[in-house]
Every structure is written in C-alpha cells, then in structure tokens.
Amino acid sequence: METVITVGDLKKTFTPKARKGIEVKALDGISFEVSRGEFFGLLGPNGAGKTTTIGILTTRVLPSSGVAQIEGIDVARDPVSVKRRIGVVPQVNNLDRSLTAKEILLFHAEYFGIPKHEREERAQRLLERFELSDRANEKINGFSGGMVQRLKIGRALMHDPAILFLDEPTTGLDPQSRRAMWELLTELNQKGLTILLTTHYMEEADQLCRRIAIIDHGKLLALDSPAQLKRSVPGGYLIELQIRGGANGTFSEALRSLTGVVEIKAENDRVRIYADRIEGLLANAMRLAGEQNVMVTDAHVSEPSLENLFLHLTGRSLRE
Ligand SMILES: Nc1ncnc2c1ncn2[C@@H]1O[C@H](COP(=O)(O)OP(=O)(O)OP(=O)(O)O)[C@@H](O)[C@H]1O
Ligand SMILES: [Mg+2]
Incomplete structure (x- = not known):
C-alpha cells in the first residue's frame, strides 16, 4: 500500500x-x-x-x-x-x-490558481453537498x-x-x-x-x-x-472501585484471587480490577470488601473501550 x-x-x-x-x-x-x-x-x-x-x-x-x-x-x-x-x-x-460563504470558497480557489469557471463550478458543487446553498451569499456571522x-x-x-x-x-x-x-x-x-x-x-x-x-x-x-486497541486492554472489562481511606494491600491481594481477574491496579482511593469475565465479580469484590471492613463508596463497571485502554496506559481518564 x-x-x-x-x-x-x-x-x-x-x-x-x-x-x-x-x-x-x-x-x-x-x-x-x-x-x-x-x-x-x-x-x-x-x-x-x-x-x-x-x-x-x-x-x-x-x-x-x-x-x-x-x-x-x-x-x-x-x-x-x-x-x-x-x-x-x-x-x-x-x-x-x-x-460571504461562497466568496470564502472562491477566494481560496483563486489563491491556489484554479481557473475561474472551475472555481465557480466547484464552489457551487461543494455548497450543495454541504447543504449551504441557501446561505451561499450570506456572511458567516x-x-x-x-x-x-x-x-x-x-x-x-x-x-x-x-x-x-x-x-x-x-x-x-x-x-x-x-x-x-x-x-x-x-x-x-x-x-x-x-x-x-x-x-x-x-x-x-x-x-x-x-x-x-x-x-x-x-x-x-x-x-x-x-x-485491536480495545483487545489490548488486559482482560477487557474494568471494574473501578472508589474506596474511603484508600485500599490496603490485603484487599488488593484478595481481589487478585477472584475468578476472572487479570490485573489489579490500586492508587490513592481507587482500585481498578481488569477482568476477562464479569459475571459475579462485582458481587464477589463487594463481599471481600465487607469481610475486610473496606468501605466502597462507588463502583463502576465498563466494557472494553478506548477509554479503558487510555486509563490503563496512563492512569488518567481521557474524559474531562
Ligand atoms: N506556539 C507554542 N508555544 C509554546 N508552547 C506551545 C505552542 N504550541 C503548543 N505548545 C505546547 O505544546 C504542547 C502540545 O500542544 P498542542 O496544541 O499540540 O496539543 P493538543 O493535543 O492539540 O491539545 P488540545 O487538545 O488542547 O488542542 C502543550 O503543552 C502546549 O502548551
Ligand atoms: Mg489542539
């Protein structure tokens, strides 16, 4: 190619x-x-x-x-x-x-040395295609x-x-x-x-x-x-837990042993569980949290996405 x-x-x-x-x-x-x-x-x-x-x-x-x-x-x-x-x-x-809209197009084409009749024709065609014909002779304000x-x-x-x-x-x-x-x-x-x-x-x-x-x-x-990018997120699925006071090592370790878990990332008050199976996982994670007196204040489950990948690569969200 x-x-x-x-x-x-x-x-x-x-x-x-x-x-x-x-x-x-x-x-x-x-x-x-x-x-x-x-x-x-x-x-x-x-x-x-x-x-x-x-x-x-x-x-x-x-x-x-x-x-x-x-x-x-x-x-x-x-x-x-x-x-x-x-x-x-x-x-x-x-x-x-x-x-005007049309003049903007014509002026640009003139700058690029397109012959006059061709400029007219192209401007007409593009205005039509981009549904601007009825506004062609208006300024863009x-x-x-x-x-x-x-x-x-x-x-x-x-x-x-x-x-x-x-x-x-x-x-x-x-x-x-x-x-x-x-x-x-x-x-x-x-x-x-x-x-x-x-x-x-x-x-x-x-x-x-x-x-x-x-x-x-x-x-x-x-x-x-x-x-392919989405497939490269470990496991694909992501469960994010928000934890009051931050996660302890024992909790992260325990999560790691749950069925379906591929990777655990813990930082500050967040734990991210990357998994290749999602059935029952959130319930199991919450049960573990309960057993260990870990206070989960928010939980979010998402499907494989570019957002997950960006989060995995940088530890930050792409969303503002
Ligand atoms: N003319 C410039 N002088 C100084 N710093 C600049 C200049 N242009 C860009 N930068 C810096 O370079 C970095 C990259 O900027 P750039 O505009 O390429 O990012 P961007 O991905 O387009 O961001 P955005 O999504 O905000 O448009 C930023 O830190 C920006 O502040
Ligand atoms: Mg930019």
Whole structure:
C-alpha cells in the first residue's frame, strides 16, 4: 500500500518567551505512517501534541528534528508542493468574516490558481453537498457551529487535495451535528480521500478511524485498529472501585484471587480490577470488601473501550 504521510521520530520543542527559556516538549519523538485512502486518527487529551503534529504536517510549524513527509515530500523543505496536496481544517474558526460563504470558497480557489469557471463550478458543487446553498451569499456571522465547520471543510476541498487534515472537527458541536459530521467525513473517505483527524473523543475515533494513534505528552502510546486497541486492554472489562481511606494491600491481594481477574491496579482511593469475565465479580469484590471492613463508596463497571485502554496506559481518564 502506498504511504502518503510519513512521520519519523518527530520532535518539537517550543521555547516561549513568556516562560523565559523553559522549554516545552510538545512532541517527543513520534512515528507513524498513513496509507493512501486511510482514515487515521490522533487521539489524545489536551496538550498531547495533536495540533503540533498537524501543524508540522501542514507546514505551519517547523519541526525541531525528525521526518515529516507528505507523498514523499519533506514538509519543511518544500512547503509549496505540500500545500497543494493537502486540505486543512484548523481547530480554530479562521474564516474571513467580511466575506460571504461562497466568496470564502472562491477566494481560496483563486489563491491556489484554479481557473475561474472551475472555481465557480466547484464552489457551487461543494455548497450543495454541504447543504449551504441557501446561505451561499450570506456572511458567516449568523452561521451555526455545524455550518461553520462544513464551510471550513468545503474551503479545504476547493483545490481538490488528496489528503485532508482535520483538527478536532466536532469539538463544540451538538450531538446531532456531530453525527452529521461523522457521516460526511465517512462519505468523503469512502470516495477516496485520505483523512487524518485529531480528536479527544474516543467514540469519534472508534467510530471513524481505521487506525488510531493514541498520544499523550508528545509520545505515542499505542497505534492500531480500534478493535485491536480495545483487545489490548488486559482482560477487557474494568471494574473501578472508589474506596474511603484508600485500599490496603490485603484487599488488593484478595481481589487478585477472584475468578476472572487479570490485573489489579490500586492508587490513592481507587482500585481498578481488569477482568476477562464479569459475571459475579462485582458481587464477589463487594463481599471481600465487607469481610475486610473496606468501605466502597462507588463502583463502576465498563466494557472494553478506548477509554479503558487510555486509563490503563496512563492512569488518567481521557474524559474531562
Ligand atoms: N506556539 C507554542 N508555544 C509554546 N508552547 C506551545 C505552542 N504550541 C503548543 N505548545 C505546547 O505544546 C504542547 C502540545 O500542544 P498542542 O496544541 O499540540 O496539543 P493538543 O493535543 O492539540 O491539545 P488540545 O487538545 O488542547 O488542542 C502543550 O503543552 C502546549 O502548551
Ligand atoms: Mg489542539
């Protein structure tokens, strides 16, 4: 399969003036490749390095070291050639407020040197496809979050790129607009567009992406298909117990011997029980707690999920 995005041991250190020489390691050596036609996800919490990765791949940010290539072209060496091949939907709304929706599209295409008649035709087609035709001649002030997002994607596609980068495309959208966005992106991918998307919603990555790279603190923690990633959580099932005063070693040891338990992780006032069988386990754990005078104040059972995996890898939740 043809590789269209190559990232190799990529590092980026910022030295913000405001912090007087204290370095921020935004990317600490991440590597991955994306094939033509793939739907690839970068999943990670705030500050993980998602926007920095997209920034480098889209020529907006210079890497400190490592490899970043689009269709074999080094992004830092030949940004002009790279820009022609990619469409970018940034995290922020950077649409020009003084232009109408249609003008935004036309202006972008003109910038990329698309001939006039073609610009018109493409703008018309994209406005229709993204259900913006009836608002084509309006400025974007009154547009909903979903409309702004669709217009940003339309603009990114005006010069017919082979690869689309989307930085958290559904953050701030209501559930219905999010679903509509998922359908739209799936359709674009099915028509052959390679997509790299960042998100901190695991359901989104799970639903859309063929492969997901989980990143945190500028490092790649895991990279695989959603199904394989979920399978890599020890046991799969997770029971979380909240314990008043914290768990003691004897309780953790006793839990370990219960049927189905694969791994126990205890820290502060929480015990996590990773298990491959869930039947009766919560009841047995509660019985043990009772016997040992351990006070369980909350219990939560979850199925195999990317959230479980992130928790397993980092000890932290991906949810805010
Ligand atoms: N221009 C910059 N100057 C200084 N530090 C920066 C700059 N850009 C990013 N950083 C820092 O680099 C780290 C990674 O930031 P980045 O924006 O890539 O994360 P992110 O995964 O996109 O987070 P979010 O989910 O909040 O968008 C953070 O610690 C951030 O503060
Ligand atoms: Mg970001």
